[in-house]
Amino acid sequence: MAIRFVEVRHLESTTSTNRVVAEAAAAGAPEGLVVVADYQTAGRGRLDRRWEAAPGDALLVSVLLRPGGLAVERWHLLSEAAALSASAACAAVAGVEARIKWPNDLQGGEGGAKLAGILAESAEGGVVVGMGLNVHAGPPGAAVLDNLAGRRVPRWDLLSAWLAELDRRLDDLEGVADDYSKACDTVGRRVRVDRGAAGVLLGVATRVDSSGRLVVRPDAGSDVALTVGDVTHIR
Ligand code: BT5
Numbered sequence: 001m002a003i004r005f006v007e008v009r010h011l012e013s014t015t016s017t018n019r020v021v022a023e024a025a026a027a028g029a030p031e032g033l034v035v036v037a038d039y040q041t042a043g044r045g046r047l048d049r050r051w052e053a054a055p056g057d058a059l060l061v062s063v064l065l066r067p068g069g070l071a072v073e074r075w076h077l078l079s080e081a082a083a084l085s086a087s088a089a090c091a092a093v094a095g096v097e098a099r100i101k102w103p104n105d106l107q108g109g110e111g112g113a114k115l116a117g118i119l120a121e122s123a124e125g126g127v128v129v130g131m132g133l134n135v136h137a138g139p140p141g142a143a144v145l146d147n148l149a150g151r152r153v154p155r156w157d158l159l160s161a162w163l164a165e166l167d168r169r170l171d172d173l174e175g176v177a178d179d180y181s182k183a184c185d186t187v188g189r190r191v192r193v194d195r196g197a198a199g200v201l202l203g204v205a206t207r208v209d210s211s212g213r214l215v216v217r218p219d220a221g222s223d224v225a226l227t228v229g230d231v232t233h234i235r
Contacts, residue, residue, distance in 0.1 A: 004032035004170065005063065005163045011035065013055070015042040017062035018121055018130040024064065025123035031066035036159060043132060046104075046119060057137040059155050061162070062130035064123070065170070075127055076212030077173045079104055079120040080180040082129045085165035086116055087183065090133075093157045094149040099185035102205070102214045102231060106133070107185070108143035112233060115143035133158065181208040190234040191216060193226060205231070 014020055017035045019042070024033055037060045043051035053060060065078055083100045090098040090106070098106040098115050106116035116133035134144045135155050145153050169176050181187065186205045193201040193216060203218035213225040 004167050005034050006032055008034040008036060011037045013037065013039045013041065016040050016044050016130075017060055018044055018119060018128050021062040021064050021128045021130070022121065022123040025126050025128065029064055031064055031126065033064040034061065034163065035063075036061045044119060044130075045117060051117060051119075051132045052139050053132060053134070054137060057135065059131065059133040059135050059158050059162075061159060062128050063163075063166070064126055064128060066126035070173070073211060074173070075120070075122075076103070077176050077180075078127055078129055078170070079118050080212065081166055081169040081173070081176045082118050082120070082131060082162075084176060084179055084183060085162050085169055086118070086131060086133065088165045089158050089161035090115075090145060093161050094145050094153045096145060096148045100180070100183050101233065102184050102186035102208060103212065108145070108148045113141060113143035115145065115148075131162070177210060184208050186214060186231060186233065192232045192234055194230045194232075195226075196229075201229075202234075 014037045017037050020035045021033060039055040040060055045051045083104060086106055087098045087100055090096045098108050101107050104118040105114055108115040116131060119130045121128050134142050135153055136146050138144045187207055189205055191205050201218055203216040205214055206217050207215050209215055209225060213227050215223050215225050217223050
């Protein structure tokens with residue numbers, strides 16, 4: 001049994017747990033450092049977006065991974081492992097089915113509102129994987145775990161379930177690749193993909209390939225494999 005996550009630092013307030021862990025990585029911290037905060041003044045999403053959570057309402061956590069032998073093209077497996085582990089933690093601790101939206105979101109409830117987001121960033125000699133999960137409250141329109149569970153879910157139970165599952169999954173990245181493409185709720189759905197300057201694509205998501213790309217069969221033309229892009233489930 002792996003025991004990566006032995007050092008957990010809890011901060012009442014910080015800028016961003018991803019930033020704190022990246023700074024620790026630059027200072028030589030070993031794999032497995034965990035930083036969890038009650039509040040972030042500058043929580044980050046992808047592409048310079050913000051992650052919003054009022055004090056004490058969310059699980060805000062980042063871990064440092066140093067995937068020595070893993071080729072950079074396979075680092076997507078680390079955030080896939082984090083998403084699978086988050087979904088498993090919601091099921092085990094809260095009895096809630098949280099679905100994975102490609103590439104890094106958890107959705108909950110009928111309308112598929114966003115329950116959690118995962119942000120993986122490269123750092124000195126490794127990767128920081130951070131997660132924000134709305135536990136007790138969230139911004140307007142977001143999904144909230146307590147509401148889905150119908151009771152108050154303890155944040156630290158979720159944290160320990162997530163870390164235990166992530167620890168296990170990181171030892172079996174082949175299994176992660178298989179399980180992620182099976183579990184990803186985007187696969188099989190009709191999607192709209194906003195590709196910025198490249199325009200909007202409408203089609204059906206057919207699979208996640210071995211490089212972590214979402215393969216979309218457009219209404220017209222041949223398959224497109226996406227590495228980035230904002231995907232909306234149409235149905
Ligand atoms: C993400 O980005 O979903 C990744 C979020 C990662 C946050 C964690 S918190 C701990 C760690 N430390 C950090 O600084 N970050 C990580 P993205 O896919 O770009 O989604 C961001 C968008 O989600 C925003 O532009 C909002 O529209 C929306 N959003 C912001 N806060 C939200 C919340 N609490 N619940 C649901 N949606 C939210």
